[in-house]
Amino acid sequence: MMFAKSFTTPLRRLATLLLSCAAVASAQAATITIVNQNAPGVGFNDPTPVTPVGGNPGTTLGQQRLLAFQHAADIWGATLTSKVPIRIGASFVPLSCTENSAVLGSAGANEIWSDFTNAPRPGTWYPSALASKLAGTDVSTPGEPHIIARFNSRLGLFPDCLPGPGFYLGFDRNAGAAIDLVTVLLHEMAHGLGFQTFTDDETGAEILGVPSIWDYYLVDNRTERPWVDMTDAERVASAISGNGLSWNGPIVTAAVPQVLDPRSRLTVGGSAAGGAAGNYDVGDASFGPPLGATPVTGQLMPVVEAANALGQACTPLDALNALAVRGNIALVSRGTCPFVDKARNVQAAGAIGMVVADNAPGDPTGMSGADPSITIPSVRVTQAAGASLLGALQSRSRTRSGVVASLGIDPARLAGTDTRRRILMYTPTVNAPGSxxxxxxxxxxxxxxxxxxxxxxxxxxxxxPRDLTYPLLQDIGW
Ligand SMILES: [Zn+2]
Known part of the structure; x- marks a missing residue:
């Protein structure tokens, strides 16, 4: 049984986030061919002259784009095994974008198949490229590619498409402020190879009542029931559960301990800690040093800019605040300015670490931003945790609080895993369709x-030991 449709999964990048078919077939590899679907003069055929960059020898924009596609395809080709050459129908076309955000590209299976020759599970959708591998013969409709990929031809253009350097087309990862196209291609090709469910993540509905191979491994980590055994309504609820869905595939789970690092945490103690003593979940910062096995420990001291409220440290600290945080760990509030501004200001005043308390309810999430001059560690805690910590600091002197904070790691928990050490899936409480x-x-x-x-x-x-993408594809049959 076949169902034709493009199952593309868009990849967005926010401005503030920091987001030649030469391969030869053998038993240890797969051949991936790029099928240029652009019209003459545009996309892969854009004749604009360019200078070779980062190992990409192309001399026109179109040629460099095609060579970057083939570079990424060759990385996947060297990783996968299949007797059946994989065809990716690819184009560079205008995709949706704004001043602050853009769809970089989207890709997915072009067709899905069930009950083909040698199908491991009956009554189950497989993406076309995987079904062909498993069948040992090309199952796709003649003339149809296995994967469809579209990339944004306008990325970086002023004024409306995330103005800036756009895609970096080199192969050496030296993207600087640009977006590394090969990385994005590896991501999108993985979707097309099967890193996606064909079941609707907004309605929970299976296509024609048939589950995807994905759905056998996507498990509710509270009930231990996989998606394939749930009702549509149960799937919808689990898809917006926060951290309620995990990948329960043996190859991924075996690889998790060698790939993922321990989770960061804030530990609070000291004579004045009272009810605020204990361990706190934290969000990590993309700037400053990562937290390590040797914690950074010091007196927790608040930045105060108005009575009874935590300060934001958006400007250089005044003398009293500087005295308070010097040699200590600064507690500041989220808001008004970028996280890196706060870190720079407390660091300049002599703080050895920073705890940012959220200014709105929610789970602790990460802090974006980049500034190589920041050398102190920072974490983010919930608004409730911030209130509790500030409450414990009321009897402080100008230089001491009696509340000792340690920024370190929890060796018992790996970042991004459930209590059974399985990696969590992306299930934000507000559905992000396709993501x-x-x-x-x-x-x-x-x-x-x-x-x-x-x-x-x-x-x-x-x-x-760096990445868990191929193990998941192995779990579903690659
Ligand atoms: Zn994606």
């Missing part, structure tokens, strides 16, 4: 290729 469920959590450390946004610290690796 929810078909990506890994944003809480993984180090950042993973298949998170919903592209982070600047990604490599071109798709395998352990």
């Amino acid at each position: 929810s469920v078909s990506h890994y959590t944003t809480e993984a450390k180090p950042n993973q290729l298949m998170e919903p946004s592209i982070n600047s610290d990604l490599t071109h690796e798709v395998t352990p």
